[in-house]
Amino acid sequence: MPVTVPYRRYSTNTAHWWIGRAVHDVVKGAGLRPTDIDGLSVASFTVGPDTAIGLTQHLGLSPRWLDNVPLGGASGVVALRRAARAVQCGDAEFVVCVSGDTNHVDSFRNMLTTFSRFAQDAVYPYGSGGPNAGFALITRHYMRKYGATREDFGKICVAQRANALAFPHALMKKPLTLDEYMTARAISDPIHLYDCVMPCAGGEAFLVCREDAARSLNLPYASVLGTIERHNAFPDDPIQYRGGWAMDIDELYGMAGIKPDAVDFVQTYDDYPVICMMQIEDLGFCAKGEGAAFIRSHTLTADGTFPHNVSGGQLSVGQAGAAGGFLGLVEALRQVTGTSLGAQVPDARIGLVSGFGMITYDRGLASGAAILAGAGA
Amino acid sequence: MTKPLVRPKRKDPLKKTREPLLPHGQRSRTALGLTAAAAEGRFALQVCTDCSATIYPPRDACPRCLSLRIPFKDVPNGGTLLAETTIRTSIDVYFRERMPWRVGVVELDCGPSIVTHLHGDAREGERVRMEFKLDRSGQAVAIALPERDTPNMADDPEWRELTCDPKFRRVLITDGRTGVGQAMAKALSAAQASIVFVGLADPWKPFPGEAALKAIERVEIVPLDMTDSVSVDDIAGEIGGRVDILINTAEHVRAGGMIERKGLNVAREEMDVRYFGLMRLAQAFGPALRARGADGVNSAAAFVNLLSVYALMNWPAYGAFSATEAACLSAAQSLRTELRPGGVKVMNVFSGPLETEWYQSVPPPKVTPDALANAVVDGLRRGLEDVYVGDIAQDVRTRLAVNPKAVERELGA
Numbered sequence: 001m002p003v004t005v006p007y008r009r010y011s012t013n014t015a016h017w018w019i020g021r022a023v024h025d026v027v028k029g030a031g032l033r034p035t036d037i038d039g040l041s042v043a044s045f046t047v048g049p050d051t052a053i054g055l056t057q058h059l060g061l062s063p064r065w066l067d068n069v070p071l072g073g074a075s076g077v078v079a080l081r082r083a084a085r086a087v088q089c090g091d092a093e094f095v096v097c098v099s100g101d102t103n104h105v106d107s108f109r110n111m112l113t114t115f116s117r118f119a120q121d122a123v124y125p126y127g128s129g130g131p132n133a134g135f136a137l138i139t140r141h142y143m144r145k146y147g148a149t150r151e152d153f154g155k156i157c158v159a160q161r162a163n164a165l166a167f168p169h170a171l172m173k174k175p176l177t178l179d180e181y182m183t184a185r186a187i188s189d190p191i192h193l194y195d196c197v198m199p200c201a202g203g204e205a206f207l208v209c210r211e212d213a214a215r216s217l218n219l220p221y222a223s224v225l226g227t228i229e230r231h232n233a234f235p236d237d238p239i240q241y242r243g244g245w246a247m248d249i250d251e252l253y254g255m256a257g258i259k260p261d262a263v264d265f266v267q268t269y270d271d272y273p274v275i276c277m278m279q280i281e282d283l284g285f286c287a288k289g290e291g292a293a294f295i296r297s298h299t300l301t302a303d304g305t306f307p308h309n310v311s312g313g314q315l316s317v318g319q320a321g322a323a324g325g326f327l328g329l330v331e332a333l334r335q336v337t338g339t340s341l342g343a344q345v346p347d348a349r350i351g352l353v354s355g356f357g358m359i360t361y362d363r364g365l366a367s368g369a370a371i372l373a374g375a376g377a
Numbered sequence: 378m379t380k381p382l383v384r385p386k387r388k389d390p391l392k393k394t395r396e397p398l399l400p401h402g403q404r405s406r407t408a409l410g411l412t413a414a415a416a417e418g419r420f421a422l423q424v425c426t427d428c429s430a431t432i433y434p435p436r437d438a439c440p441r442c443l444s445l446r447i448p449f450k451d452v453p454n455g456g457t458l459l460a461e462t463t464i465r466t467s468i469d470v471y472f473r474e475r476m477p478w479r480v481g482v483v484e485l486d487c488g489p490s491i492v493t494h495l496h497g498d499a500r501e502g503e504r505v506r507m508e509f510k511l512d513r514s515g516q517a518v519a520i521a522l523p524e525r526d527t528p529n530m531a532d533d534p535e536w537r538e539l540t541c542d543p544k545f546r547r548v549l550i551t552d553g554r555t556g557v558g559q560a561m562a563k564a565l566s567a568a569q570a571s572i573v574f575v576g577l578a579d580p581w582k583p584f585p586g587e588a589a590l591k592a593i594e595r596v597e598i599v600p601l602d603m604t605d606s607v608s609v610d611d612i613a614g615e616i617g618g619r620v621d622i623l624i625n626t627a628e629h630v631r632a633g634g635m636i637e638r639k640g641l642n643v644a645r646e647e648m649d650v651r652y653f654g655l656m657r658l659a660q661a662f663g664p665a666l667r668a669r670g671a672d673g674v675n676s677a678a679a680f681v682n683l684l685s686v687y688a689l690m691n692w693p694a695y696g697a698f699s700a701t702e703a704a705c706l707s708a709a710q711s712l713r714t715e716l717r718p719g720g721v722k723v724m725n726v727f728s729g730p731l732e733t734e735w736y737q738s739v740p741p742p743k744v745t746p747d748a749l750a751n752a753v754v755d756g757l758r759r760g761l762e763d764v765y766v767g768d769i770a771q772d773v774r775t776r777l778a779v780n781p782k783a784v785e786r787e788l789g790a
Contacts, residue, residue, distance in 0.1 A: 108468065109468040109469075112468065113401055113403070117405050117434075118434045120401070120403055120404065120405065121404050121405050121408040121434050121435060122408070122433070122434035122435075122491075122492060123492050124401050124469075125400050125401050125402075125512065125514075125516065125518050126480045126492050126493065126494055126518065126519075127464040127467060127472050127478040127479075127480045127494075128400070128401065128464075128467045128468060128469030128471075128472045129462070129464035129466075129467055129472075129478075129480070130467075130468060132464070132466070133462055133464050133480060134492075136462035136464075137459075137460040137461070137462050137480075137481065137482045137492075138460070140460040140461065140462060140501075141459055141460035141482075144460070144501075144502075185465075186463075186465050187465055187466055188462045188463065188464045188465060188466070189462050189463045189465075190462075191462070235440065238459060238482075238484040238490045239459050239460060239482055239484070239490060361434055361492070362482060362490060362492055
C-alpha cells in the first residue's frame with residue numbers, strides 16, 4: 001500500500017500533520033481500521049520534540065511493535081528491513097512505515113545548525129554551506145579521481161526530470177536540458193543549481209504485512225528478495241568515494257538469488273548525482289570508477305536501457321526531509337505492482353532500491369539496499 | 378597569489394556602519410580543547426593514550442580502540458588538500474555577506490581528514506600547513522595555508538578575518554612615556570598601522586625618548602591620563618570611532634607584599650592606573666570597538682592587555698602588584714565576553730619581569746620592551762588570545778598546568 005502525500009515547497013502544517021495524513025491514507029487505502037495497526041515505524045527530522053512513541057498517542061495507535069528510524073536517506077530501506085523481520089517473526093501483523101517532514105520558511109537553516117555534534121563542531125562553522133558544500137567536496141574529489149564530468153552528472157539530472165514530468169506529485173514541472181543544467185548558477189563548485197534537491201514538505205508511507213494478509217485484503221503487493229544495511233563503512237577512507245553497499249553486495253544478491261542484470265529498474269538515493277554514480281558502482285552495475293562510462297552508455301529514463309529514479313527522484317520531485325529516504329522505495333513498490341502514477345517501466349518485475357543518509361561530518365554514514373519483486377516475478 | 382591589500386579610503390560618515398555578525402559559535406564541551414589550542418596558536422588534536430590514534434572531529438571515545446583516554450596534544454600540522462569548493466550561497470547571515478568563501482578537506486599527515494577554511498594560495502592536490510584560529514565567534518576553526526609563505530599572504534581575506542593584523546589599522550597606545558609604550562609605537566608603525574595614536578598624560582612634561590617617539594612615522598600624540606575618567610572620555614570622544622586596536626601600556630610596578638605596603642596609598646595608585654584604568658578604557662572605547670567589528674578591512678580588531686604573568690599566581694616579592702594584575706586579568710576575561718558580539722578579540726600578553734627600572738634588582742632573564750612589542754605584533758598578526766612572552770612567562774605557564782600549588786610555594790621561596 002504505497003502512499004505519497006503530495007509535496008509542497010513550504011507548509012504551515014506540522015510534521016505530525018504530514019505523518020498523520022500519510023498513516024491515514026495507508027489505513028484507509030488498505031481497508032483497515034486504525035486498531036488493526038499493531039506496528040509503527042517513523043522517520044522524521046521535524047517531528048521533534050516527539051519521536052515514534054509520542055506519535056502513538058498523537059495518532060491514537062496502540063502498536064505492539066514500534067520503531068524510530070532517524071537515518072534520513074537510508075530510513076526507507078531500513079524501516080522496511082526491520083518491519084519485514086518483525087512481521088516474519090510474528091511480532092506484528094500490520095506495520096505502517098511512515099516518514100514525513102514539514103518545511104517552514106526557516107526550518108532548513110535551523111536543522112543545519114543542530115544536525116549533529118560533528119556538524120556543529122567541525123562543519124557548519126566553515127562557510128555554513130550546508131550539504132551543498134560537503135557534497136561539493138566529495139563530487140570534486142570523485143571527478144578528479146575517476147574523470148567524471150559535469151555532463152555525466154547532468155545526464156542523470158536531465159533524465160530524472162524527464163521521468164518527473166509524468167509524475168503528478170513532482171514539484172518540478174518544467175523540462176530540463178543539459179544546456180540549462182550546465183549553465184545554471186554555481187552553488188558550491190562544482191555543485192550547480194540542478195545538482196541540488198529542493199527542500200519541501202511531504203510524506204511517504206507503506207504497509208508491511210504477510211503475503212497472505214495482503215492477498216486477503218486484495219492489495220497489490222511486493223516481496224522483499226533481499227536487503228542490506230551498513231553504517232560508517234570504510235571509516236579510513238580520507239574522503240568518501242564509496243559507500244557501505246560495496247561491503248555487502250554479495251550478501252544482497254546472494255539473498256535475492258539474482259544477479260544485477262536481473263534488475264528491471266534502479267532507485268538510487270539522489271541527494272546529489274555523484275552519490276547516484278557511486279551507488280551504481282557499489283551495487284555492482286559496473287566496476288568502481290566506471291560509473292561515468294556506464295552513464296554515458298545508457299539511457300536513464302523510465303523507458304531507457306537503465307531505468308533510474310523513475311518518478312524523478314528527489315532532484316525533481318523535491319526532498320521532503322526523511323521522506324526523501326522513502327521516495328524511491330515507495331515508487332518502486334508502485335512500479336513492481338504496476339500502479340505507478342507516472343512513467344511505468346515496461347514489464348517492471350524486479351526493482352532495486354538503495355538508501356544513503358546522514359552526513360554528520362564529511363560523509364554519508366548510513367547505507368542500505370533492498371531488492372523488491374512484484375507478484376508476477 | 379594574494380592580492381595586496383589596498384589602504385582603505387576615508388569612510389563616508391553618512392554611510393551605515395555594517396553591523397558585526399558572528400559565525401556560528403556553539404561547540405561541544407570537548408571541542409573547546411581546540412579553542413584552548415587556538416588561543417595560544419598551537420595545533421593540537423586528541424591523541425589516544427592507548428593506541429596512539431590521532432582523532433578528529435573531537436570525540437569522547439577513541440574510534441579505533443574505544444579508549445576514554447584521549448587528551449589534546451600538539452601534533453604535526455602538515456597535510457594534503459584533497460578537494461576544495463567555493464561556496465557561493467550560504468544560509469548563514471555572517472557568511473552570506475562574505476561570499477564567495479573557499480573551504481576544503483585536508484588529509485592530515487597525522488591521520489584524520491579535516492574540513493577547513495582555505496587560504497587563497499592553498500591549492501588542491503598540494504601540501505598545506507594547518508592552523509587553528511579563533512574566528513569572530515571566539516571559537517577555534519582550522520585554516521589551511523600554502524606549505525611555504527607566499528607574497529602578501531597576510532592580506533588574504535579569509536586569513537585576515539581570523540587575525541588582527543595591524544596593517545592599515547589605527548592603533549591607540551595608551552601611555553607613551555614608558556619604554557614599553559615607545560617600543561610598542563615603533564613596532565606598530567613598522568607593522569604598517571595607518572595611524573599610531575600615543576597617549577601622554579601631561580604632554581608638556583618632558584621625558585626620556587620623547588624626541589625619538591615623536592619622530593616615528595605615523596605617530597600622533599594625544600592627551601590621555603589613565604587615572605582621569607574625564608581625560609579618557611574626552612579622547613575617546615575624539616578618536617574612539619577610529620581606534621581599531623587598543624594597546625594598554627599603562628604600567629605601575631612596585632615591589633613589596635601586603636605587609637610592606639604600609640597603608641593603602643600605593644595600592645590605590647596601582648589599582649587606579651591598572652584596574653580602574655582598564656575599566657575607564659573599556660567604558661570609553663568598548664562601545665565603539667564593539668560596534669565597528671565588521672567595518673571593512675580596517676574593522677575594529679583587538680584590545681590588548683599587557684599583564685604580568687604573576688596575574689596567574691602571586692609572586693610575593695611583588696605581592697600587591699601581582700594582586701592588581703590578577704584583578705586586571707579577571708576584568709579582561711569579562712571584557713573578552715563583552716566585546717565578542719563585535720567579533721573583537723581581547724589579547725592578554727603575559728610576561729615575566731621587564732628590563733625596566735622597576736625591576737632593577739631582579740636577576741635575568743628579563744623581557745626587553747622591544748621583545749614585548751614584537752610579541753604583541755606577532756600575536757595580533759596570528760590572531761592569538763593568550764601570549765606568553767619570554768622564558769619566565771613560559772615557565773610559569775608550564776608549571777601551572779602541572780601543579781599550581783607547587784608554583785605558589787616555589788614563588789614564595
